[in-house]
Amino acid sequence: MMRALQHEGVKTIFGYPGGSIMPVYDALYDYTRGEKKAFDHILVRHEQGATHAAEGYARVSGEVGCAIVTSGPGATNTLTGVADAMLDSTPIVVIAGQVPIAALGTDAFQEVDLVGVAQPISKWSYQIRHAEDIAWAVSRAFYIARSGRPGPVVLDFPKNAQLEMVDFKPEKVNFVRSYVPYPQIDDEAVREAAELINNAKKPLALVGQGVELGNAQQELLAFLEKADIPAGRTMLGLSALPSTHPLNVGMLGMHGNYAVNLKEQECDVLIAIGMRFSDRVTGNPKTYAKQAKVIHLDIDRSEINKIIKSNVAVVGDCKASLPAITALLQKNSHTEWRDSFKPLDEKERQKVIEPAIHPTEGPLLMGEVVNAVAEATKGDAVLVTDVGQNQLFATRYFKYPKNRSICTSGGLGTMGYGMPAAIGATFGAPERTVCCFMGDGGFQMNIQELGTIMEQQSPVKMILMNNNYLGNVRQWQDMFWQRRKSFTRMMNPCYELVAQGYGIPYACVTERKDLKSAIEKMLATKGPFVLECAILEDDNVLPMTPPGKNVDDMMLEVKG
């Protein structure tokens, strides 16, 4: 197993030992030190943390993240991370111990049918029953995880196979007969797409994470610039197109930017690139962009027509399909159309953005904290978020001049994702600053990973935006559930003592005037840091499209 992982280029393993994985851990002892050293093993404090750390690692590095855990509870604890990686197309390989095959199906101690439970939430799951299968299964697992539309692979590794002795024969799987990761691009579809774009008066591109996964950021720029097409990005696609680019018109979705949400209902040609029309983007799909001809570029054929019907579908890797279309595009200019975004942007800036990032009175707001951190890091940092208001404010107000700069749980919306993903990101991009925004809810959902941060001295800059509420649910309760705040108010521990317990430097900001200096102190401190910000309790994320409503029903303020 060690040799097989080495052969796949694995360098960092996030894991947690246990009874059924002891032979692997015994081997890891040799392979993490001395002359055999091949890996860094990061001991997490909970197996869910191992999977999110592997996700964070994969997201920023573009490599496959790897987690090793034991059977039974160790394995089930990884499932949230596996499902998260499935929905967000993140390449990770989880290797879990299992009882020996002779004991399978007998309810043996710490036995769980991992392949069975992982099947619907993983790209591939497989049980390695004998040692001679290891080289093949590991190579196949990494090939499947990283190729095509990436995703999580689960390897169930019974103890007998861990103990059997075989000679290692390296395998390199680069072909699976039943799996076509990069579908051949249809020239006819490319031609039709180019024709629609050439004739468009009001084209709008929607950029998703597929661009980043396909390393097609340059191809995207060439495409957008040639035809002068404004582009919105999905939450996961935020760093696929630099924030500062003039064609960038902001973030899509429920809490995205106002202009682009309204313009989705006005454009004549909508070009979706490596995105899947999540309900958080489309609002009510029945009324979404009905006036537009839709072009959908995706590597995954099953995404075509799943939510939004497309007029032209170009199935394939956008690294190849974008240049193919660009070659057929006429140089174009859509100044008037692009200018029509500006008054809406200005309206949002006045009504929402300015009050959120430059308030002058009252308690601290999340938007201003994010904005201040974004300014202080000068766009160099990787953004990691947890889930909830912290995520929505952070993704809205952070800046992304560099590619592969965002780790967030978009599809599954996993609270507790932030802290372990940030640990993974520090290993995936050791030269970059990693800023992790969390709320008081999510901070406590994987709070045990402070132990990992302490042990590794992982330089995670944790910004805890504490409003003593599960803020996003509280916002919905206030807006749609007659202000009945059912179990969203939370009693919090003293985070200073928590940080102290783990030996992590800590600062707290309650006054606006202290924010900047506290952030500077955080960034100047080597290693990890917890910056707690006391946030206005009923700070709301705006604008907002109410769930299930049309994207142009987006609200700039909370009424009543």
Add this chain to the structure above:
Amino acid sequence: MEEQKLYTILVYSENIAGVLNQITAVFTRRQVNIESLNVCASSTPGVHKYTITCYCTKEMVKMLKMQIEKRIDVLQARYYHDEDIFMLESSLLKISTSTMLENLEICRVVRHHGARIVEVNPTYAAVEKTGTTEDILSLFENLNSMGAVLQFARSGRICITRGTREQLDDYLAEREQERRLCEKD
């Protein structure tokens, strides 16, 4: 709402443990009931064939096909209307010999339906009938109304396509070419 039709979905997969589970999970997630299911080795060594029937809309069957094909070990999934395929089901009926001797109409019904008596002993007769779902159910209902049926078993549908091209063979040939290219790299 769009009309629901009976579709026959043919799936070919590698012979790897757990594929059936993954295929049926696609139906469960999309809330489509499987009407009948037949799984067996196909004529191509190492390839398994699944014949699945279900009632759903055209839009749904397209989605099912895509999501089944998305599973790594699935080679191909195709859907067909009844007019695109030759199909049949088999059934076996166990009939009480004494009832049969008392009521001669029973034998006439068996003959009329083109069913075959496979074995007769003093207690029961085993009858075999192959045909469409309607043929089989009509025989069963007829005999059952006469109180003659002790047991009844019906298989899932099996079918071959009417098309002149063997789509799986084409696919496998294409993939074989691709494999050779990958080996060269």
